[in-house]
Amino acid sequence: VTARMTLALLTLALSAAMAHAASGVPPVMSAGYSAPRLFDLANAYVRDGKPGMAVLNYERARLLAPNDPDIRANLSFVRTTSGLRPIAGTWFERQASRFASPNTLFWFGCVGLLIVGASLFLARQYPRRRLALRACTAAGFALMAVTLCNALAIWPMMNEAVVIARATPARVAPISLADSLMPLREGEILTMDAKVRDFTLVHTDSGRTGWVASADIAPVIPRW
Amino acid sequence: MKPLPPRRLHPPLGAIAALLLLTAGVAHAESGVTEQIEPAEIDLGETAQLTIATLDSTQTPVIPPVIPGLEFVAVGQSSQMESINGRTTSKSSVVYEVIPQRAGTFTIPGGSPPLVLRVRSGGASAPPASAGAFSTSPAARSGMVASATQLTQDGSAFVRLRLPKHQLYVGESMPVDIQVGVRDGLVATLSGLPSFGGDSFTLNNLSTKPEQAPEIIGGQPFTVLTWHSALAAVKPGTSSLTIDTPLTVRMQTMRPSAANPSGDPTLDEFFNDPFFQRFFGVVGTTEKEITLASPPTTINVMALPAQSRPEGFSGAVGHFKITSELSAATTTVGDPLTLRMHVSGAGNFDRVRSSMLVTAHDWKTYPPTAIFTATDSTGYHGEKVFKQIAIAKEPGNQTLPALGFSYFDPDSGRYETAQTPPISVAVIRAAASSSAANGRVPNDDEGKASAGRFVTPALRPDYADTGYSVASLVPRYFQPSFLAVPSAMALAFAAAWFWLRRREQAADDNSTARQRATSQATATWLAQMETAAARGDAQDFFSSARSALRQTLAARSHVAPQSIGLEDIDAHIGPDDQEVRQLFARADEATYSGCNAVIGDLEHWKQVVLRQLNERPAQ
Numbered sequence: 001v002t003a004r005m006t007l008a009l010l011t012l013a014l015s016a017a018m019a020h021a022a023s024g025v026p027p028v029m030s031a032g033y034s035a036p037r038l039f040d041l042a043n044a045y046v047r048d049g050k051p052g053m054a055v056l057n058y059e060r061a062r063l064l065a066p067n068d069p070d071i072r073a074n075l076s077f078v079r080t081t082s083g084l085r086p087i088a089g090t091w092f093e094r095q096a097s098r099f100a101s102p103n104t105l106f107w108f109g110c111v112g113l114l115i116v117g118a119s120l121f122l123a124r125q126y127p128r129r130r131l132a133l134r135a136c137t138a139a140g141f142a143l144m145a146v147t148l149c150n151a152l153a154i155w156p157m158m159n160e161a162v163v164i165a166r167a168t169p170a171r172v173a174p175i176s177l178a179d180s181l182m183p184l185r186e187g188e189i190l191t192m193d194a195k196v197r198d199f200t201l202v203h204t205d206s207g208r209t210g211w212v213a214s215a216d217i218a219p220v221i222p223r224w
Numbered sequence: 225m226k227p228l229p230p231r232r233l234h235p236p237l238g239a240i241a242a243l244l245l246l247t248a249g250v251a252h253a254e255s256g257v258t259e260q261i262e263p264a265e266i267d268l269g270e271t272a273q274l275t276i277a278t279l280d281s282t283q284t285p286v287i288p289p290v291i292p293g294l295e296f297v298a299v300g301q302s303s304q305m306e307s308i309n310g311r312t313t314s315k316s317s318v319v320y321e322v323i324p325q326r327a328g329t330f331t332i333p334g335g336s337p338p339l340v341l342r343v344r345s346g347g348a349s350a351p352p353a354s355a356g357a358f359s360t361s362p363a364a365r366s367g368m369v370a371s372a373t374q375l376t377q378d379g380s381a382f383v384r385l386r387l388p389k390h391q392l393y394v395g396e397s398m399p400v401d402i403q404v405g406v407r408d409g410l411v412a413t414l415s416g417l418p419s420f421g422g423d424s425f426t427l428n429n430l431s432t433k434p435e436q437a438p439e440i441i442g443g444q445p446f447t448v449l450t451w452h453s454a455l456a457a458v459k460p461g462t463s464s465l466t467i468d469t470p471l472t473v474r475m476q477t478m479r480p481s482a483a484n485p486s487g488d489p490t491l492d493e494f495f496n497d498p499f500f501q502r503f504f505g506v507v508g509t510t511e512k513e514i515t516l517a518s519p520p521t522t523i524n525v526m527a528l529p530a531q532s533r534p535e536g537f538s539g540a541v542g543h544f545k546i547t548s549e550l551s552a553a554t555t556t557v558g559d560p561l562t563l564r565m566h567v568s569g570a571g572n573f574d575r576v577r578s579s580m581l582v583t584a585h586d587w588k589t590y591p592p593t594a595i596f597t598a599t600d601s602t603g604y605h606g607e608k609v610f611k612q613i614a615i616a617k618e619p620g621n622q623t624l625p626a627l628g629f630s631y632f633d634p635d636s637g638r639y640e641t642a643q644t645p646p647i648s649v650a651v652i653r654a655a656a657s658s659s660a661a662n663g664r665v666p667n668d669d670e671g672k673a674s675a676g677r678f679v680t681p682a683l684r685p686d687y688a689d690t691g692y693s694v695a696s697l698v699p700r701y702f703q704p705s706f707l708a709v710p711s712a713m714a715l716a717f718a719a720a721w722f723w724l725r726r727r728e729q730a731a732d733d734n735s736t737a738r739q740r741a742t743s744q745a746t747a748t749w750l751a752q753m754e755t756a757a758a759r760g761d762a763q764d765f766f767s768s769a770r771s772a773l774r775q776t777l778a779a780r781s782h783v784a785p786q787s788i789g790l791e792d793i794d795a796h797i798g799p800d801d802q803e804v805r806q807l808f809a810r811a812d813e814a815t816y817s818g819c820n821a822v823i824g825d826l827e828h829w830k831q832v833v834l835r836q837l838n839e840r841p842a843q
Binding site for chain 1: 706709
């Protein structure tokens with residue numbers, strides 16, 4: 001009786017989680033970030049001649065809707081017109097972005113975890129169906145692996161920032177009077193390292209390092 | 225009198241001049257010179273046209289006389305040759321624009337009888353294109369009224385301002401021409417653009433490259449530079465406007481010997497001859513910075529009336545008309561349309577503003593954008609186009625409300641509100657389509673494409689907000705509240721797994737204990753069976769043997785050993801195990817009848833019991 005009740009509860013939870021994940025529609029919130037809003041905001045910045053803010057908002061919109069062709073096209077357009085390299089990304093990022101957004105992939109990972117646990121539990125109870133349940137276990141592990149890889153691929157974005165000011169210099173030290181190492185292009189994406197007072201230590205794609213005024217850059221993912 | 229410098233005549237002016245020649249009202253038959261002025265009566269601020277024609281080109285060209293209060297500006301020249309029966313005649317004519325500088329009756333000598341021009345007063349504020357005024361020059365066509373030409377003390381240069389009128393309203397713009405004239409032969413360069421002091425007016429869109437034209441003033445040829453601009457009144461009151469223009473003048477200077485006359489006219493004429501002075505190097509040059517100022521022009525600026533000022537008046541003053549258009553007459557719910565409002569005319573377009581549709585039932589609208597296209601160099605004439613995105617919310621025959629625009633008409637002196645007619649749109653219900661296609665806002669190119677042209681947009685259009693949003697951009701992998709979900713699931717599965725393992729372990733422990741007890745009991749009964757066999761006690765032997773078999777059979781069937789008797793032994797043994805049944809029967813017989821068996825018989829049953837125990841372990 002205990003085994004049957006557990007199976008029923010797990011089946012109910014699994015079906016609910018799968019329906020939620022498949023719909024991709026999280027609960028509606030009154031305010032916050034949305035891909036259309038960020039996209040429109042970025043378009044407005046493009047028309048206003050501010051490529052840095054435009055790239056920042058396109059990147060944020062891409063985080064919520066990575067498989068949106070319009071966001072990708074406009075981001076490429078702004079980067080090209082600003083003299084920046086076109087967007088690339090790893091093979092896994094491209095494939096995962098075709099599949100679903102990171103937030104949706106998170107729910108797929110939860111579903112995978114649920115499948116793994118339930119199938120292992122049931123295999124113990126029903127040894128005669130062990131083969132089919134082991135296949136379910138493998139599928140659950142596959143979902144969890146995709147989610148985990150996506151999380152690892154996204155992790156560097158947590159420290160990425162966009163140059164939002166024109167003629168931003170990277171300096172040798174975190175003071176305004178320090179010598180300029182190199183000019184940074186507006187819209188260029190940097191990796192943030194450390195922060196000292198009003199300056200942030202950043203790394204460029206080419207591997208160069210310098211201190212930038214924190215007001216001249218904006219993180220792609222604002223921390224909570 | 226000096227000859228007139230050659231002038232190029234435009235074909236239309238040449239034709240007019242030829243026509244005037246044919247219909248000349250005043251002719252000098254003796255000299256072959258005819259003069260005509262049209263019209264003979266004008267208002268102050270208008271211009272007339274004087275045509276002087278000579279029938280023989282070999283004659284000395286005639287120039288207009290110098291008349292105080294009148295200014296003659298050459299606007300064209302033409303010549304015509306005819307050969308009839310071997311006799312060749314030539315005609316040439318020069319057309320002058322006569323600009324009066326005051327009212328009165330002027331007599332232009334040279335003709336027989338002399339020409340008379342009557343200038344009525346009060347023409348300065350008259351409408352610029354009044355009937356009867358013969359206007360051919362650009363300034364005259366635009367209704368410009370020139371301020372008096374006031375030459376410098378040496379008569380070498382002047383600055384003047386051309387205005388269409390002298391009364392303005394606050395905020396109103398009007399096109400103005402700023403003219404700087406330099407007498408031919410004077411070498412001068414501009415050191416800066418014309419400007420004026422004071423804070424009552426602003427000068428907008430001053431052309432950087434002035435137009436250049438010749439002009440005769442006081443019998444002297446001048447080169448006139450003309451800048452076009454728009455003058456805007458900033459505050460009410462009567463102000464005097466003076467235009468300043470910096471110039472660098474290069475002048476020739478003579479050495480003292482050449483400058484001082486010798487007293488002998490013959491020698492003075494010889495030494496003052498330019499060829500002599502240049503040949504012997506007695507002429508030098510020097511540069512001088514001067515600032516030319518125009519005579520003050522009085523302009524009366526009136527405040528806009530506060531009464532009956534319409535709501536939404538943005539300060540536009542001028543003459544405007546508006547039209548509107550929609551990018552499509554039929555649309556789908558959720559599909560955006562582009563609504564355009566065209567405001568065209570003349571006035572201060574920088575103050576032409578509109579919010580278009582702010583609230584419209586069943587329509588979602590976005591803030592409009594505006595683009596101004598000037599049709600002249602000063603930005604006084606042109607068209608401003610407002611564009612607004614509108615999205616229908618409900619299907620059916622919808623109507624976009626009329627658009628209004630309020631402005632102040634300086635001619636009538638009152639506020640006007642122009643309105644466009646409402647626009648009807650057929651809105652059909654949206655079919656199932658991709659979410660990306662719904663609610664997208666077209667850019668300019670898409671708006672044109674909907675009109676039938678294919679345009680590839682550089683920037684893809686805006687989306688309509690779907691209402692879905694997230695509180696944080698941080699991926700859920702890294703949000704503690706969301707990480708609790710998989711963590712709780714993992715903990716639940718681990719707990720369940722541990723509980724299951726514990727349960728199985730406990731079951732294993734019970735089974736082992738039972739098996740051990742069964743084995744011990746069986747061994748005890750076997751030992752007692754051995755003892756009974758050695759004693760020859762058949763009753764005790766069969767009882768012990770039955771008890772040993774009962775232990776094993778009970779452990780296998782999970783029942784109590786005492787519950788297994790002869791009557792239900794068949795349920796615990798196979799069909800081939802009749803020896804067990806016989807043993808249970810002999811045991812009952814020995815118990816209840818006390819039979820005795822021989823030693824050899826007991827040894828046989830002992831082997832049967834041992835074999836059965838070996839074949840049927842307890843578990």
